[in-house]
Amino acid sequence: MTDLDALKAVIRADSAARGQTVSKLGYFCAPFRPASGPFSDRVIKVYRGLRDAAALDRLAHCHDDYVTALNQAGVALPQTEFHLLDMDGTRIPVIVQEALPSDSMMRPQMQTASTDATLLMMEAAGDVIATFWNNADQFDTRIGFHPSIRNFAYLDGKALFFDTFPPLIHYSRDEMGKMLLLFSDKALMRWVGPFLQKKVTGIQDEWYSAPETLVGLVGSACRLRPNDAEAYLDWGRDFTQRRMSRWADEALPGLQEPPRLPGYWTGFRKVLGLQGEPNVS
Incomplete structure (x- = not known):
């Protein structure tokens, strides 16, 4: 207790x-x-x-x-x-x-490891994504998942997810859009956000889409290590066919070139100082 x-x-x-x-x-x-x-x-x-x-x-x-x-x-x-x-x-x-070991966070490991080692990390994170979405049909409610590189630890060859806020369950799209402003730690976001509520609400859409969460993971890796982008795209296309074939028609078009963040979200991140750094929220 x-x-x-x-x-x-x-x-x-x-x-x-x-x-x-x-x-x-x-x-x-x-x-x-x-x-x-x-x-x-x-x-x-x-x-x-x-x-x-x-x-x-x-x-x-x-x-x-x-x-x-x-x-x-x-x-x-x-x-x-x-x-x-x-x-x-x-x-x-x-x-x-x-608490997880500080050196187990996936993002800094992705930055310093060899290309082959990072592909093992991507496979471990992809396994978590595929496992979630292939089992998500059992839930009779709106449910999402935010498996970005910075929300994983990589420990003993496995990816461990740790981001549970906001809880991506039960809330409607509009309700979650309001929560993104209501609970933001950044006063500027709470002040400016209501004028851009439609765009803020759109931030969440990737989290509620199986193919987009996988494409998002690959996009994060490509931005983190642009010289290895082709290796991550190759991995993503192969992984889609192996583990997420249900969504291949939706995912594969987004894995032909390095995925990019929406312009409005890139702008928000710059204004708020969220330059893709490790996040344990």
């Missing part, structure tokens, strides 16, 4: 007492790992609080359902807990997740 009072104390502590910030450039928050104490083996993710109690209760319910659904679909997750903490009169969503 998590000691919620101890968790509140860790969250209230100044940055020095908190310990290591895992990522400063996450879209929704900057996760941190306490340097000592009962949560030193955990990553803590603190999100914006809301005054809408019903919306927070729904968020908690959806997060629980999403973790359950990911596990049912065969996606391995680090141990993950969701809490709504009363902090100074405001309920704050907090995720407490088992």
Whole structure:
């Protein structure tokens, strides 16, 4: 049982007492790992609080359902807990997740490994994507998945997914579009975003499409290592035929040349300082 009072104390502590910030450039928050104490083996993710109690209760319910659904679909997750903490009169969503070795993050490994080694990582991440989508038919609800390179660890030859926020289950497209603004850690996004709600809403579409999640993974690899782009495109086309043939007609056209991010999302990332850096949100 998590000691919620101890968790509140860790969250209230100044940055020095908190310990290591895992990522400063996450879209929704900057996760941190306490340097000592009962949560030193955990990553803590603190999100914006809301005054809408019903919306927070729904968020908690959806997060629980999403973790359950990911596990049912065969996606391995680090141990993950969701809490709504009363902090100074405001309920704050907090995720407490088992910490993974810092050197297991997939993105920095992709940057430094040999081409052959990165293709093994892509195969491991692709296996998670294919496993999820080939098992997703069992869910009678809208469900998505955001398997970007920065949302994976690569450990002992396997890819481990760890991104559960926002919970991509039950919410309609319009509702999720509003959540992308509501829970953004960037004040600028919350200020500018409503004027571009249609474009912001479109950010999520890739996450709810089996072929687009695979194409997105390949696109990330191509941008990360442009000199190896042809190797990743070759891998993506082969993987589609082997593991995701149900979606081959949709995926293969997007794997003929290095996939590109939509221009509006590239613009948002530049404005917000999200230059493709590791994200543990």
